[in-house]
Amino acid sequence: MSELRILSPTAILGYGFPLASFQAGLERDPHVIAVDAGSTDPGPYYLGAGKSFTGRAPVKRDLQYLIAAALERGIPLIIGTAGGSGAKPHVDWNVEIVREVLQELNATAKVAVIYSDVDRELLRQELSRGRIQPLGPVSHLTEEEIMASSQIVAQMGLEPIMQALEEGAQIIVAGRAYDPTVFAALPVMQGYDLALALHMGKILECAAIAATPGSGSDCLFGYLRSDSFVLEALNPERSCTKLSVAAHTLYEKSDPYSLPGPGGRLDLRQTTFEELPGGKVKVSGTQFIPTEKYFLKLEGARLVGYRTISIAGVRDPIMISQIDEIISAVKARVADNFQDLRDYHLHVHCYGKNGVMGSLEPYGQPSHELGLVIEAVAPTQDIADTICGFFRSTLLHYGYPGRKSTAGNLAFPYSPSDTSTGAVYKFNIYHLLEVDDPKSLFTISIGEE
Amino acid sequence: MRYVKDVASVIRSKNAGPYELTFDLMFPDAETYDQVRHAITKEKIASLYQIEESQVLSIVHFAPAHAVKITIERPRASGDLGETDVYGAQQHAPLFDLTY
Numbered sequence: 001m002s003e004l005r006i007l008s009p010t011a012i013l014g015y016g017f018p019l020a021s022f023q024a025g026l027e028r029d030p031h032v033i034a035v036d037a038g039s040t041d042p043g044p045y046y047l048g049a050g051k052s053f054t055g056r057a058p059v060k061r062d063l064q065y066l067i068a069a070a071l072e073r074g075i076p077l078i079i080g081t082a083g084g085s086g087a088k089p090h091v092d093w094n095v096e097i098v099r100e101v102l103q104e105l106n107a108t109a110k111v112a113v114i115y116s117d118v119d120r121e122l123l124r125q126e127l128s129r130g131r132i133q134p135l136g137p138v139s140h141l142t143e144e145e146i147m148a149s150s151q152i153v154a155q156m157g158l159e160p161i162m163q164a165l166e167e168g169a170q171i172i173v174a175g176r177a178y179d180p181t182v183f184a185a186l187p188v189m190q191g192y193d194l195a196l197a198l199h200m201g202k203i204l205e206c207a208a209i210a211a212t213p214g215s216g217s218d219c220l221f222g223y224l225r226s227d228s229f230v231l232e233a234l235n236p237e238r239s240c241t242k243l244s245v246a247a248h249t250l251y252e253k254s255d256p257y258s259l260p261g262p263g264g265r266l267d268l269r270q271t272t273f274e275e276l277p278g279g280k281v282k283v284s285g286t287q288f289i290p291t292e293k294y295f296l297k298l299e300g301a302r303l304v305g306y307r308t309i310s311i312a313g314v315r316d317p318i319m320i321s322q323i324d325e326i327i328s329a330v331k332a333r334v335a336d337n338f339q340d341l342r343d344y345h346l347h348v349h350c351y352g353k354n355g356v357m358g359s360l361e362p363y364g365q366p367s368h369e370l371g372l373v374i375e376a377v378a379p380t381q382d383i384a385d386t387i388c389g390f391f392r393s394t395l396l397h398y399g400y401p402g403r404k405s406t407a408g409n410l411a412f413p414y415s416p417s418d419t420s421t422g423a424v425y426k427f428n429i430y431h432l433l434e435v436d437d438p439k440s441l442f443t444i445s446i447g448e449e
Numbered sequence: 450m451r452y453v454k455d456v457a458s459v460i461r462s463k464n465a466g467p468y469e470l471t472f473d474l475m476f477p478d479a480e481t482y483d484q485v486r487h488a489i490t491k492e493k494i495a496s497l498y499q500i501e502e503s504q505v506l507s508i509v510h511f512a513p514a515h516a517v518k519i520t521i522e523r524p525r526a527s528g529d530l531g532e533t534d535v536y537g538a539q540q541h542a543p544l545f546d547l548t549y
Contacts, residue, residue, distance in 0.1 A: 040467055043528035043535040136468045137506070137522045246513035247459070250473050254465045254520040256511045273513050304530065345530045358533040359524050360498050362543050377530055427467045427526050 004187045004224045005030045008204035011216035013037035013062055013079060013094075014054030017207075021219040021234040026069055028221055028234075033070050034182040035062075036205040037094065038081025040299065040427075041252075048150045048301030048425025050089030056097065063101050067171065071107055076165060078172045078182040080205075085299075086176030087151040088117050095173050102449055109171050111449040112164035114442055116175030118152045118298060122441075123433075131434040135297060138430050145428045149300035152429055156296070157262030160442040161185040167446055175442070176299065178261045179205040187224050195288035199266055200229040202259060203248055203283075210248035211238040211279075228284035230276065239279025246273045262297070263438060264290035293434050296441065300429025305345070306381040308388035310374040310418045312395075312410035318402050319409055320366050323350060330395045334387060344378040344387050372410070377424050388418055453489070453547040456481050462541035465520060467527040469506065470537045472519040472544060482515035488549030489517050497543040 007030040010017045014037070042053040052059070070077035083090020095113055102109060123146050126132055132141050146152070153176035162185045164172045174182065180201025187197040200222045203210045208218035211233035218238065223230040231240045249256045249268065259266040270285040314320055327348050334346060351371035354361035374395075376387035396410045435441065454460060459475035474489065476482040491505040504522040511518060528535055 040527070041464055041536050043532075044467070044526075045528065136466060138468055138526075243514060246511070247473075247475060247516065250471075250475075250511060250514055250516055250518055252463050252465055252471070254469055254471050254507060254518070255509050256514070256516075256518060257509065271513070347531055349533060356533055356539050357542075358531065360500070360540060360543070362497060362499060362546075424530075426529050430467060430526075 002225070004190065004192060006183050006200070006204060006222040006224070007033045008183065008207045008220045008222065009033065009035055009066060010062060010219065011036070011205075011207045011209055012039065012054060014059035016058060016062060016217040017219050018235060019065070022065060022069070024234040025219050025221050026073070030075060030221070032076050032078065032186045033066055034078040034080070034204070035066065036080045036179050036182060038084050038086055038176065042084070044301040044425040044427045045423070047085035047087060047153070047299060048303060049423055050087055050151060052090055052093055053084045059094070060097050060101060063097055067098065067101050067109070068105055070170065071105070071109055076170055076172065076186065078161060078174070078185065080174050080177035080179065080182035082173045082175060085151070085153065086116050086174070087153050088115055088175070091115060091173060091175050098171060098173060099449055108448055110169050110446060112167065112169035112172045112444055112446045114156065114160050114164060114172065114174040114444050116153045116156055116177070116442055118154050118441060120146050120149070120152065123152065126433060132298070132431050135430050135432050141429060141431050145300070145302070148302045149428060150303055150425065152298060152300040154296040154298050154433065154441050155262065156442050157181060157438050158185050158188055159438040160444055162189050163439065164444055164446065165189060169446055180261070183222070192224055193226065195266060195286045196229050196284070197224060198261065198288065199268070199271070199283065199286040200224055200231070202266065203231060203245060206248065206251065208233055208235065208238055209251070210245050211240050212244040213238060214244065228282050230280050230282045232278070232280045240281040242273045242275045242281055245281045245283065263294050264288055294436070294438050295432040296435055296438070298429050298431045298433050299427070301425040302428045304424050304426050305377045305379050306384045307375055307377045307421045307424045308381070308384040308418055309421055310388055310392045311414065312372045312374070312392070312412050312417070314370045314372060314410065315368070316405045316409065317368070318404060319400060320368070320370055322400055323353065323366060323370060326395070326398060326400050330391055330398055333394050334391050337390060338387070341378070341383060341387065344376055344383060346376050346387055346391060349373040349375070381420050381422070385418065385420055392417060450548045452545070453485055453549055454545045456485060460541050460544050462537055462539070464523070464527055464537040468523055470521050470523045470540055472541055474517045474519070474544065476515040479512070479515055482512070485549045486510050486517050489519065489547065493547065494519055494521065497546060
């Protein structure tokens with residue numbers, strides 16, 4: 001056991017990479033190419049609606065190079081959180097692109113598909129057995145929320161991916177997966193240290209974001225050894241520094257010393273970062289602390305309605321000085337006019353005042369012009385259109401105290417002024433599920449494609 | 450009294466999962482980090498963001514990156530009705546008023 005080398009081509013499958021960096025990675029003779037394809041960052045819509053937040057064309061572009069290189073070298077290609085959120089529609093979307101690329105390359109490969117969708121009935125039983133708990137500042141889960149979810153996924157650990165590798169898969173398309181697993185599965189199978197493999201995966205999953213200058217669309221290379229790992233940027237314009245790698249450990253998490261995942265947590269209190277010549281950084285000392293019981297993270301989203309928006313500007317200083325009162329008065333007019341419609345959400349984002357920070361905004365003094373985004377969310381698109389349109393037309397001609405501009409209150413950049421934006425989802429499950437077997441929730445199917 | 454923004458090299462905000470908002474303040478060297486880090490308190494953060502101290506979930510000092518990490522409860526889960534910043538990437542500006 002001397003060294004295991006991993007090529008991480010890009011931060012998210014579909015974000016792209018320079019071919020020169022990718023070639024430099026291949027010249028270093030990697031044992032595996034692995035890429036994370038997902039994130040909860042783009043919000044609940046993508047999980048709930050079963051849609052990818054990355055486009056088909058950029059995902060296919062990346063896969064063309066990754067699949068060709070992996071097959072030519074006889075090394076596995078592992079994709080985690082396929083399709084962005086990792087539920088069945090996302091995974092199937094990604095598998096379809098893999099198939100298309102294989103056909104175009106006139107190649108065949110043993111492809112493993114790992115689904116991470118969780119059965120609602122099973123969750124109901126686990127809830128009644130007390131095996132589900134909130135993760136962070138989240139409410140307790142209820143049966144109603146389970147049944148209302150449009151998609152529910154569990155975040156897999158290493159075990160299902162290791163099984164697919166053991167069965168000889170050349171390409172693995174995994175559903176929702178803990179980000180480091182696609183990088184750590186092969187080395188852990190070969191006996192490398194679990195803590196170092198996971199910590200290296202934690203950094204490789206964002207590829208060159210951990211280098212300086214950082215980039216989400218460039219490669220990063222990892223060398224795992226028995227007592228440490230080394231990271232190297234493959235683009236001569238970037239390098240890994242002690243600070244860039246340590247700083248990345250902070251990214252998108254609440255405590256850099258303790259990084260929880262399936263089955264345990266990484267403990268970084270003894271971790272050291274050391275700069276090596278040639279823009280590389282060596283990391284050692286990280287520990288893995290297993291939890292007594294094995295927990296999987298659950299993520300779910302449910303439909304809350306349909307949205308219509310209208311964008312308008314305000315430049316009149318008298319109107320701007322009373323904007324909050326005017327918006328409240330027009331909302332009251334809408335409620336009065338549609339007394340049988342109560343079940344809607346009507347909100348005005350007021351850019352130039354507190355549009356970015358809402359309740360967290362400490363200033364809130366309006367600028368000389370305001371950008372309003374009027375949004376209505378309602379049980380049907382038709383009701384959302386009605387509420388948004390009525391608010392917009394009432395605001396346009398509303399006679400506020402002291403008004404001098406009597407021809408109209410709003411500047412619309414567009415005709416039509418309103419846009420129906422469709423279904424709206426919310427995250428409704430963000431919980432931990434206790435399991436006896438880390439693999440039992442995940443179904444693996446392997447076939448020649 | 451000096452402003453933290455004048456000595457920090459990075460001031461940023463981002464979601465840490467859909468229910469938490471996390472802020473990173475990074476300093477160029479260990480000396481500056483040591484001068485400033487103890488001045489960043491839950492009380493000051495709560496006051497800047499007009500939230501309860503209990504909603505400031507943690508303040509962690511991370512020496513390897515000369516960084517102080519602050520995590521608060523999100524006003525709502527990312528993408529919930531009323532959302533203003535799905536990624537949480539533009540919630541850091543009040544930290545420019547932080548003093549030490």
